[in-house]
Amino acid sequence: MHTITIGFIGTGRIAKALIAGLVRDNNNEISGYDKDPAVADAVCKEFGITRKNSMSELVQSANCIVLAVKPYQIETVLEELRRELRPDQLLISVAAGITSEFIRTRSLEEMHVIRVMPNTPAFVGEGMTVVSRGKCATDADLAQAEKIFSAIGKVAVLDEIHMDAATAVSGSGPAYMFHIIDALAEGGKQCGLSDDEAVTLSAQTMLGAAKLVLESQKKPAALIKDVTTPGGTTEAGLHQMEAHNVRQAMIDTVTAAAQRSVELKQ
Numbered sequence: 001m002h003t004i005t006i007g008f009i010g011t012g013r014i015a016k017a018l019i020a021g022l023v024r025d026n027n028n029e030i031s032g033y034d035k036d037p038a039v040a041d042a043v044c045k046e047f048g049i050t051r052k053n054s055m056s057e058l059v060q061s062a063n064c065i066v067l068a069v070k071p072y073q074i075e076t077v078l079e080e081l082r083r084e085l086r087p088d089q090l091l092i093s094v095a096a097g098i099t100s101e102f103i104r105t106r107s108l109e110e111m112h113v114i115r116v117m118p119n120t121p122a123f124v125g126e127g128m129t130v131v132s133r134g135k136c137a138t139d140a141d142l143a144q145a146e147k148i149f150s151a152i153g154k155v156a157v158l159d160e161i162h163m164d165a166a167t168a169v170s171g172s173g174p175a176y177m178f179h180i181i182d183a184l185a186e187g188g189k190q191c192g193l194s195d196d197e198a199v200t201l202s203a204q205t206m207l208g209a210a211k212l213v214l215e216s217q218k219k220p221a222a223l224i225k226d227v228t229t230p231g232g233t234t235e236a237g238l239h240q241m242e243a244h245n246v247r248q249a250m251i252d253t254v255t256a257a258a259q260r261s262v263e264l265k266q
């Protein structure tokens with residue numbers, strides 16, 4: 001099997017989730033560099049990957065470079081990186097809002113750039129990653145990115161114009177799902193469950209509901225009907241969700257996140 005050498009620039013929150021998933025694939029050889037040595041040290045030790053002492057050292061040894069710094073830090077990183085990059089390397093960015101063209105025009109003219117929006121459930125191999133091809137990226141680059149990220153969950157290839165929406169739904173989405181798990185559990189606690197019991201019941205219910213949507217071929221609306229016995233408990237609960245307009249709150253949540261992704265480009 002062909003080994004892929006992947007170097008992470010920035011080993012913060014999302015890099016850690018990706019590295020945790022990617023180290024399980026023996027075909028990957030992973031290294032990391034962070035400007036905060038303590039952050040790099042912790043992640044590299046925890047997952048047994050190689051810690052590089054500089055960006056330059058990392059770039060020389062990787063054929064695939066993942067930019068995992070905050071969106072506003074991308075330009076500074078590229079200023080330092082462009083002299084080291086080679087056109088045969090694949091540059092992957094996970095930064096929200098930052099376009100592949102922004103990255104290409106600030107790296108090498110012919111740079112193969114793939115824009116990716118992963119999410120933290122990659123940590124447990126259940127990530128949802130959206131992948132978009134930059135101007136100079138080839139079919140082989142796209143296949144390479146799909147291969148890397150399919151080891152840590154599902155991958156969808158979308159046109160880059162859909163990246164703001166994807167960022168809002170699946171990139172930020174885990175935070176919204178954790179919020180709902182927490183609120184569902186809080187309801188359980190107020191009805192007498194212990195903290196642990198409530199979180200287990202709530203989280204497993206989220207997991208099972210998601211699995212049923214993905215595997216049953218039924219739409220969520222039909223699955224709601226399957227739970228709702230006329231005159232029963234679910235109906236009583238759903239009336240409250242409607243009264244509080246939870247559906248509209250979720251729609252507003254996603255549109256606000258997508259709008260923020262648009263703003264991050266400015």
Ligand SMILES: NC(=O)C1=CN([C@@H]2O[C@H](COP(=O)(O)OP(=O)(O)OC[C@H]3O[C@@H](n4cnc5c(N)ncnc54)[C@H](OP(=O)(O)O)[C@@H]3O)[C@@H](O)[C@H]2O)C=CC1
Binds near residue numbers: 033094117
């Ligand atoms: N968190 C998530 O779930 C997701 C995040 N993303 C994207 O991933 C990127 C990183 O986000 P996140 O992991 O949350 O952020 P973090 O702040 O946790 O991680 C970024 C890390 O990069 C470091 N860094 C900054 N500049 C450099 C540099 N020049 N060289 C090396 N390391 C550097 C930061 O150090 P310091 O803090 O000192 O600046 C920090 O440790 C963002 O662009 C975000 O949009 C995408 C999908 C999901």
Ligand SMILES: O=C(O)[C@@H]1CCC=N1
Binds near residue numbers: 096171172
């Ligand atoms: O909050 C953020 O901006 C990043 C992008 C998607 C998830 N986290």
